[in-house]
Amino acid sequence: MDLTRKKRTRLYEDVVEQIRKLIVDGTLAPGDQLLPERQLAEKLGVSRSAVREALTSLVSLGLLEITPGSGAYVKEAKINDLIDPLASIMLKEINDVFDILEARQVLETGAAHLAAQRAERTDLYELHEFLRDMENDVNEGRDTDESDSQFHFSVVRASHNTVLINLMTVLMGLMKEYYGPSRKRLVENRQYREMWALQHTEIYEAIKNGDPENATDTVAKHLDTTIKEFRRLQGTDE
Amino acid sequence: MDLTRKKRTRLYEDVVEQIRKLIVDGTLAPGDQLLPERQLAEKLGVSRSAVREALTSLVSLGLLEITPGSGAYVKEAKINDLIDPLASIMLKEINDVFDILEARQVLETGAAHLAAQRAERTDLYELHEFLRDMENDVNEGRDTDESDSQFHFSVVRASHNTVLINLMTVLMGLMKEYYGPSRKRLVENRQYREMWALQHTEIYEAIKNGDPENATDTVAKHLDTTIKEFRRLQGTDE
DNA sequence: TGGTCCAAACTGGTCTGGCCAATTTCCATA
DNA sequence: TATGGAAATTGGCCAGACCAGTTTGGACCA
Structure with missing residues (x-):
């Protein structure tokens, strides 16, 4: 049994990590608007559902704020x-x-x-x-x-x-x-x-x-x- | 403008809250297995994607652990x-x-x-x-x-x-x-x-x-x- | 009888494509 | 120039499908 590889990396987790990095290193500043889900999906070569799950995760971590009809915005992460x-x-x-x-x-x-x-x-x-x-x-x-x-x-x-x-x-x-x-x-x-x-x-x-x-x-x-x-x-x- | 109602409640957030309640009040103990996504969706009267987004959110909060092919399990929430x-x-x-x-x-x-x-x-x-x-x-x-x-x-x-x-x-x-x-x-x-x-x-x-x-x-x-x-x-x- | 092995069923992960409601954009009109 | 409203855009949600692992239940063999 292979003990080193515990769990295969989920696709949406990669997306989470990519966006997270952009936020922590300042490329995306608070208030900035993310690309629309559809474009993000195309750009990253994944489906929209994968992107959505990633965004959902980021929202629950307080890093994003999503306004229906408008877009996803980087949030000033507050404790x-x-x-x-x-x-x-x-x-x-x-x-x-x-x-x-x-x-x-x-x-x-x-x-x-x-x-x-x-x-x-x-x-x-x-x-x-x-x-x-x-x-x-x-x-x-x-x-x-x-x-x-x-x-x-x-x-x-x-x-x-x-x-x-x-x-x-x-x-x-x-x-x-x-x-x-x-x-x-x-x-x-x-x-x-x-x-x-x-x-x-x-x-x-x-x-x-x-x-x-x-x-x-x-x-x-x-x-x-x-x-x-x-x-x-x-x-x-x- | 209506200032009281800030943001309409999202469907998957309701699901998150329902499951969360079951966990905090002990109905679902650590180690317990949740219903499969498909059954959960049917039972709650929502689509599977809504359930998935809810589960994704709960995972990122450390309340759930999901094993592909097996199921979603309540996790001993650790800091x-x-x-x-x-x-x-x-x-x-x-x-x-x-x-x-x-x-x-x-x-x-x-x-x-x-x-x-x-x-x-x-x-x-x-x-x-x-x-x-x-x-x-x-x-x-x-x-x-x-x-x-x-x-x-x-x-x-x-x-x-x-x-x-x-x-x-x-x-x-x-x-x-x-x-x-x-x-x-x-x-x-x-x-x-x-x-x-x-x-x-x-x-x-x-x-x-x-x-x-x-x-x-x-x-x-x-x-x-x-x-x-x-x-x-x-x-x-x- | 008891253990082994494999196929079928199940489960989560991902994708496609579609519809709705809210927001934004932009142009025709006043 | 201002304004009103239609059209485009965006996120929320849904239905159905396929894949890759896991689990399960027997069938088969010892």
């Missing part, structure tokens, strides 16, 4: 297109309920450390905006889900590390899919909402003052509080 | 299937060359902290194995790429946090695609290889002794060394 499948994969593997929050703690404390060193005026402005948003939400009894997430995201953005930012995007996607229900219950507790808002202020101050250690500590404390509260909620649940 | 597209997306957004290493530092220091608290005998054994592998590689002048990666990965695995492990997988994929060339040059320097092996030992000892702070520090120091060396290499390059 959001992969969040859903990524989240479902990671969710299946989770065995401890607090893995996500713990991972956030690891990532956000590190990001805060960097943010305190690198935050620029625009970053501080953004942080302050979301800080105020959340305070308003608390005062007016609104849901703080959105403003809370936004603030945490801003902290990571202020680290100016795109890799950390992308990883945070993944974690936020995970949060939404995993903690959706219990989070709703958590934020109904006004006492905790207020404590959170206060802790956010501390974080903001630490970053503004350019104090990495303090930024790290306040973020760590903040997420500790969160984890403890989630744990308490879970305890009353079952 | 590796999404690493390539994920890496290319994140690579495009990177503006500082050391973003990846910095992100690794954030993630691995946190993971080491947890590992020192949670590592079990099997984890320590695995760590020790890769430690020895690398020492052997160094002594015999072999490439240390593999054994080095494996050790770092083991540290994160010892944290027993599946989310961190998955994020580490992403980062390692990024490393391979980004630092491939210069890393090759780096490990040619025997002096650094030996220093690395020594630092790995320190990390191992800290985890073994259940000393979270020390584990964090040694990992931080280790990656600092790495970043500095990469920086030096880059300086001599251009």
Whole structure:
């Protein structure tokens, strides 16, 4: 038996790879229009169906966007297109309920450390905006889900590390899919909402003052509080 | 103009969603075989081509595996299937060359902290194995790429946090695609290889002794060394 | 009875050709 | 020059066919 050749290469996979290469090496820039399926098929010497399957695959990878009647366009590949499948994969593997929050703690404390060193005026402005948003939400009894997430995201953005930012995007996607229900219950507790808002202020101050250690500590404390509260909620649940 | 309805739902996307649901809710378990394309088409009342495009999409998302002549099988969705597209997306957004290493530092220091608290005998054994592998590689002048990666990965695995492990997988994929060339040059320097092996030992000892702070520090120091060396290499390059 | 081997049935991969609906193009008309 | 609408173009979907592997079910042999 021939163990080297595992699976014969499928034709449409070749097409995928060819187009993919053109995109990654910049020959095809975001916004560019691909040749029509029929011409592409002729040019590559394959049938239209093979081309279609290739395009379908590229669409599901977030590399293309297809408008019926118009054409296929190269898309600015954004991580959001992969969040859903990524989240479902990671969710299946989770065995401890607090893995996500713990991972956030690891990532956000590190990001805060960097943010305190690198935050620029625009970053501080953004942080302050979301800080105020959340305070308003608390005062007016609104849901703080959105403003809370936004603030945490801003902290990571202020680290100016795109890799950390992308990883945070993944974690936020995970949060939404995993903690959706219990989070709703958590934020109904006004006492905790207020404590959170206060802790956010501390974080903001630490970053503004350019104090990495303090930024790290306040973020760590903040997420500790969160984890403890989630744990308490879970305890009353079952 | 109607802004609410952006794009009409494509038929094959419906099929994707239906099958996807069956997989995530467990009706279709990994290893299960799907109905043949022709039957699936008949059952869903669509053409075979629509089914094929749906299956193509699911394959590229890593949810299915198709064997020609045999059938389509539900796959244990692994993050590796999404690493390539994920890496290319994140690579495009990177503006500082050391973003990846910095992100690794954030993630691995946190993971080491947890590992020192949670590592079990099997984890320590695995760590020790890769430690020895690398020492052997160094002594015999072999490439240390593999054994080095494996050790770092083991540290994160010892944290027993599946989310961190998955994020580490992403980062390692990024490393391979980004630092491939210069890393090759780096490990040619025997002096650094030996220093690395020594630092790995320190990390191992800290985890073994259940000393979270020390584990964090040694990992931080280790990656600092790495970043500095990469920086030096880059300086001599251009 | 038990194992072997081969043909038939099945399955995915690809192709051809066709129709529809939405979009774009372009020209005749106001 | 602007505009309205027909024609061409494009992607979405379908039907039917053939091929190359895989699986299956017996028929045949030991």
